[in-house]
Amino acid sequence: MKTNFILAALAMLSFNAFGQSDEAAQTTELVSLTKLEAGLHGIGVGYEVPFSSKWSVNLSAGLGGGYAIEKNSYANGFNSTFILNEPVAYLRSEFKYTYNRDKRIEKSKSTLHNAGNYVAFQTKYTTSRVFGRSDWNWVEEPLNKTLLNEVHWGMQRPLGQRFISNLHLGLGYATDFDFGNSQLYPAVGLQFAYVISKSSRL
Known part of the structure; x- marks a missing residue:
């Protein structure tokens, strides 16, 4: 009887220790992430690094869709085109303020991989076509050198232990240099x- 009581007490202590360990894993501290990214913008490599408990910057580069802003008798407006065999190169920087990670912990929701809601300012520069002819006088769909600045609200969520989903909505201002x-x-x-890898904040 005494043995059973001791075993039950040890089991409860062990369970409590595991529970505390899981709780400790949930933290409001952001971490550095090295990622392979794919989405509406294209495919590339990204590095997300925090510089405070709520602020971080996401830097990325890759290949993807291009842009052109045409205002003439044939076209008028902002055009976005993704031609698989004729992508453009892009460089992107995103300054993020993640604001609800403490509430996620209170509600027992995951904070893995910097999960949370955020507001951000993003700058993205795209080149003309990397492969093939880029001269817009010779192509049906021009893809020009373009700078995009935008403010958006977004959600970052973990998908298992290795994957992340990210959705954002906002308003931007694009400049077509060509x-x-x-x-x-x-x-x-x-x-x-x-x-690919993650580490604690510096």
Whole structure:
């Protein structure tokens, strides 16, 4: 009888220790993430690094869809085109403020891989076509050198232990350096990422 009581007490202590370990794993501290990214913007490599408990910057580069802002008798507006065999190169920086990780912990929701809701300012530069002819006088769908600045609200969520989903909505302002035009645009982004490595904040 005494043996059973001791075993039961040890089991309860062990269970409590595991529970505390799981709770400790849930933290509001952001971590650095190296990722392979794929989404509406294209495919590339990203590095997300925090510089405070709520602020981080996500830097990425890769290949994807291109843009052109045409304002003439044939076309008028902001055009986005993704031609698989004729992608453009892009460089992107995103400054993020993640604001609800403490509430996620209170509700027993995961904070893995910097999960949370955020607001962000993003700058993205795209080149003309990397492969094939880029001269817009010779192509049906021009893909020009373009700078996009946008403010958006988003959600970052873990998908298992290695994957991340990311959705954002906002408003942006694009400048087409080849055509010399600029325009506001609705910003929508959907991305999935595979975490190659992660580390604690410096």
